[in-house]
Amino acid sequence: MSKHYKYICTNCGNKFVSELIESKKIYLCPDCGSSAKNTPLKGVLTIEYDYEQLKNTYSKKKFLSFAAGEIWNYPDLWPIDFNMIDKNDLEKLSLPSNQILRYNVDGRELYFQDETRNPTYSYKDRASILVALKAKERGINEIAAASTGNAGSSLAGICGRLGLTAHIFVPKNIPEAKRIQIQSYGANIYLVDGDYDQAFDLCLEISTKNNWYNRNTAYNPLTIEGKKSAAFDIYNNLKGKIPRVIFVPVGDGVILGGLHKGFVELKRLELIDYLPKLIAVQAEGSSAVVDFISSNKFDYKPAETIADSICAGAPRNLYMAANAVKESNSFGIKVSDNEILYAQKELAHKTSLLVEPSCASTFAAYQKVKDKFEKDEKIMLLMTGSGLKDFEALKTWNEKLCVKRSDEWKSLLIK
């Protein structure tokens, strides 16, 4: 049976029949793919549809009639046979339909894509949802992933909603809060005596032995594919008038790569006529993607930053992420941990968006380069995770930077 999509290698360009890839649980390119310690993945696969034909299926008017947050409204753009999925399962996976917030910040209108109210409070849900739907479609009951926190709690939460079993491999020294979130959803958690790289490798090995489906980020092409859905939701919520510029927090590069793929597809469907500039934002202590963009070289360095969600010494999706920046005629930018903490406070005070340090990095980056853009340029910041997921960071800037606290209520009585 021929499906409506193929897999294509981002490295060698070879194409593969989807049933072959999926039935054999192949993840990287069968011809050139490889995964090695402390190294970006080679031969990452992505999914290609028949855009010429789909142009006729999805006119602008038709696409804009779909509710945002429900990918099953336009099934031809997803590698899932939705007829195999229970309708009630889909209901449990819908994202809020209204995720865009618009604020005037210091005299300039800014758009925020708010992913902090997704089922497990982060953008990672977009990837977990697609992986879990594929598992459901194929009758697979167990999914594994290596994680330093958010991807794991996301997979755990989404699996919990659908009655699937999640196996999460984490370095044993991840922050307690992240570990508790993963456990809370009832996932099996494996504390690995090593770093993320070792958890990644171990997860692959054990998944293969146990015939579990693997959701390692970038490794499973559906993680990238799932993350493209934000582009479609942004398109829908803005009635087709997409931003010119989007600041994206970058760790492994999967959100950046996926988001860009979404916009490229909208362009191939002739629903938009330009690609938004995707600005790659990284922390100074974890800047492999930004460095690669400028130097075209990758050298492994252990990463360290307060923004743990974007802490990645060897970004698995490096090449696709760098390409997204180049294709959208954009650039990368680094910010310091202090700038991130300050931005987190500024954002919360000016917009009431309580976000993780990773997303606050976009606001810090925006402050640095805003003068490069026209005053009326439509600029968006991607808010990828809730601040409540990382309480320690909230506490840090509150104790250090917050000056509005007052024990001096008595002075008010006298006034």
Place this chain on the structure above:
Amino acid sequence: MSKHYKYICTNCGNKFVSELIESKKIYLCPDCGSSAKNTPLKGVLTIEYDYEQLKNTYSKKKFLSFAAGEIWNYPDLWPIDFNMIDKNDLEKLSLPSNQILRYNVDGRELYFQDETRNPTYSYKDRASILVALKAKERGINEIAAASTGNAGSSLAGICGRLGLTAHIFVPKNIPEAKRIQIQSYGANIYLVDGDYDQAFDLCLEISTKNNWYNRNTAYNPLTIEGKKSAAFDIYNNLKGKIPRVIFVPVGDGVILGGLHKGFVELKRLELIDYLPKLIAVQAEGSSAVVDFISSNKFDYKPAETIADSICAGAPRNLYMAANAVKESNSFGIKVSDNEILYAQKELAHKTSLLVEPSCASTFAAYQKVKDKFEKDEKIMLLMTGSGLKDFEALKTWNEKLCVKRSDEWKSLLIK
């Protein structure tokens, strides 16, 4: 100018012109109202509309055409002149349109109203939004509230979105996490050397002196009014087919009173033909409402429970809450802290809903009395706040009750 609504006293039944009440910042009934330490409020005001006339405005078909989560779609049922409010401000206040989750739990279908993805992750936002809109309408810039946590962070977050200043009075020993949430949104926080009652009184005194608008719960009638909106959202999301039974976590009794008012209004508009039984759920250590329902007597006792959001020795909205239970032909039920913690774990594992202890109490109560109901009775549980707001509770049951954690990954390799 005559408005489309009046204030009416829940105690003496007297009615008041709305402009008089609002322009003078009157909160309790001018004829019989009183607020005293460790005592439920007397003379709580509610709002009444011309339901006979509104029956013609809102047919079932028309009401069901409104998107849930946006109260401004049916302005005649709110005490706000929406023409005075900036459209962009309204956008920032919309709740997720799809809040109902349906799960098969142990062979029975259950409905969950999920308020954990509201702007500040709790049901309290419904009250804060209405109070903040009234402030905007009347050109008031500063709002004050006493709080033990959620109400304060909600008001802080909603004020932040609209550029209003929030003043939050809290007992100085509230959990650190709650304090940090309030501060994070940039509110002024006042640590009161005393308990919630003292914070409540001090907040009233200082609000009056400084001419701030006061959002103390139940005291400001708009807190009750705001909380009715969940009834309308439930009606919309279920296409008019509302539940027969709803389990409601009860502290001050404002959610219970407000929710009931919403259903009563739907009935007066002839949009529904029965009132759902609202089951009042309280913790054993904080059971003033449930005790009052059975004994018709109130005796102040200091309250203590792990479910801090429903910890209230003197529920401010006691009489209205008890009346809601009686009018809906229902009952109250108490659960222990251990039952709450266990229910929190069961809920997270069976539905992936990560909720505060207060809402887990409803699942504990449901387990106790489920056999009283027919198998196909439509039952809903109200999930009022995110579990991430109270990380300590998550941690407690994870460490005590969670058995799925495994450091023994090696055994899997051998399998």
